[in-house]
Amino acid sequence: MQAWQDAGLGLSTASNEACxxxxxxxxxxxxxxxxxxxYHSCGNLLISIVMGHVIANGLELIGTGSSVRLNKDLASAMNAMMSLSRSQPLTEREKLHVLALDAFASGRLPKACDLWEQILHSHPTDLLALKFSQDTYFSLGYHIQMRDSVAAVFPFWTPEVPLSSYVKGYYAFGLMETNFFDRAEKLAREAxxxxxxxxxxxxxxxxxxxMKAEVEKGLAFMKETEDNWKGSDVLSAHNYWHWALYFIEKGEYEAALTIxxxxxxPRxxxxxxMLxxxxxxxxxxxxxxxGVKLGxxxxxxxxxSKKRTKDHLLLFNDVHVLMSSLGAKDQKTTDELLTTxxxxxxxxxxxxxxxxxxxxGLPLCQAFVEFENGNCDKAVDLLYPIRYQLIQLGGSNAQRDVFSQLLIHAALNCKSQxxxxLAKCLLRERDVMRPNSPMTERLIRRAAAVHSVA
Structure with a gap:
């Protein structure tokens, strides 16, 4: 308890064990x-303090993508947190944490970030506020805010502050998403x-x-470091996903499918x-x-994914649930997702x-449906006008690239000259942003073949 107090992050409890x-x-x-x-062994002790409720409910809301609209247990836990916060004297910092989580639960994500920023202005080493705000900025597609939020507190995270190396990693990710690639890699390697x-x-x-289409460098890095990260509970499969993307980029599909x-x-x-x-x-x-056969x-x-059909917590998630129902040719689930x-x-x-x-959200979903139904012209009509707005759905630049690929493939398959x-223009754009990309080169050759046939 005293250690938290000395760090300027006092917790409203007399229990050292809860701290x-x-x-x-x-x-x-x-x-x-x-x-x-x-949670299983010490859950009651954790939620004996308001910040215990905050971290437990935050992990459920932000970490797993649960919704109070559909999850009665989570709704009850949020009500218990609000009730406890009104019955105890709390610090201003703790009150802001409660309000931020309440805003997130009601779908007011930008407001939640504003409240976490208020905490960080006065308490720059509040790691929970930093972590929750980073995750929420990511979901909003607010990449500049994600970067600058860490930049503002970074000088306070000196080496002697516990867990400071992880903050280097957060900052590196924000730099990467705003295209400061060299600075991002340098900081990540320091971490x-x-x-x-x-x-x-x-x-x-x-x-x-x-993002730099440095495929061989990426493959070598993942192989060299695999033993260090493959035991991660949350990110191991996602890092393997990145590894597989390099093989897809190269056109080595069997290697990607093996991963x-x-x-x-299995994960x-x-x-x-949801991840x-x-x-x-x-x-x-x-x-x-x-065009790979997926069996x-x-x-x-x-x-x-089917149990997430009615969640609608994040549109980014909805589109990926839709991909799975379209891939499995589950028309009932597709219709249910769009209707709800x-x-x-x-x-x-x-x-x-x-x-x-x-x-x-709905035009993007409908573009996927039209493409799968063979209506490529309609898919382009839906997707092209909103392509610069898709960042608002959140996710990383690499994750949203599947939407760019859909637009290119739809345009290539259109009957309209x-x-x-347009497909050729999109490919020229892509070639500038990712020089020497094997995937772009393949698609440019395909576009040239379409043109020669026409």
Whole structure:
């Protein structure tokens, strides 16, 4: 308790054990470990303090993508947190944490970030506020804010501050997403020099190599570091996903599928987490666009994704659930996802994500449906006008690249000469941003072949 007080992050409790447990869960969160054991063995002690409720509910809301609208247990836990916060004297920092999580739960994600920023202005070493805000900025597509939020507190994270190396990794990721690739890689490698098992910093370097289309460098890095990050609870499968993307980029599809079969699919069936659903759906759909025969691999994804059909917490997640239902040719689930999203989008509310559904989320979903139905011209008509708005759906630049690939493939398959010309323009753009990309070169050759036939 005194240590938290000395750090300027006092917890409103007289229990040293509760403070130790909060510290342990926060440490596991930074290390990309799942604190399930602590919940089961010490859950009552953790939620004896308000900040215990905050971290437990935050992990459920932000970490797993659960919704208070559909998860009665989570709704009850949030109510218990709010009730406890009103019954105890709290610090201003703790009150802001409660308000931020309440805002997130009601879909007011930008407001939640504003409240976490208020905390960081006065308490720059509040790691929970930093971590939750980073994750939420990512979901909003606010990459500049994600970078600058860490930049503002970074000088306070000196080497003697516990877990400071992980903050280097957060900063590196924000730099990478805003195209400061060299600075991002340098900082991520500094973090790895301190802690080679930092899966998030490995993940940042994987992104750098992906965005620069430095395929051989990326493959070598993943192979060299695999033993250091493959034990990560949260990011191991996602790092394997990045590894597989390099093989897809090269056109070595069997190598990519081997990674999928050995590491990504088994993890999905084990965890059922939203990140693993996104990775599986996105990877299989990229291979589908490349014309790869996938056998029955799609069939296992809806076993985990179908229960998320009505969540509509994040539109980015919805689109990936849709990919899985389209891949498995599950028309009922596809219709259910689109219908329930359309109905929710009609109801006036403060929910940030649902406010984007009519203008961005639904047109994107419908573009996928039209493409799968062979209506490529319609898919382009839906997707091309919103392509610069898709960042608002969140995710990383690498993750959203599947939407760019869809647009290019749809345009290439259009009957209209104008849209075939559009495909060539899109490929020239891509070639500038990712020089020497094998995938771009393949698609440029295909576009030239289409033109010569025409």
């Amino acid at each position: 130790k447990l909060f510290d342990a869960v926060l440490t596991q969160l930074c290390r990309d470990e799942l604190p399930a054991f602590l 790895l020099d301190i802690n080679r098992t930092d899966a998030w910093s490995v993940h940042t370097i994987a992104h750098v190599n992906e 999928y079969d050995n590491h990504i699919a 999905l069936l084990l965890s059922g987490s 693993d659903i996104v990775d599986s759906s996105s990877m299989l759909y990229r291979l589908h666009l490349e 029955n691999r799609w069939d296992s994804v809806p076993k985990c 999203l359309q109905e929710l989008a009609k109801v006036p509310c403060e929910n940030h994500e649902l406010s984007l559904a009519p203008s961005i 104008a849209k075939q010309n």
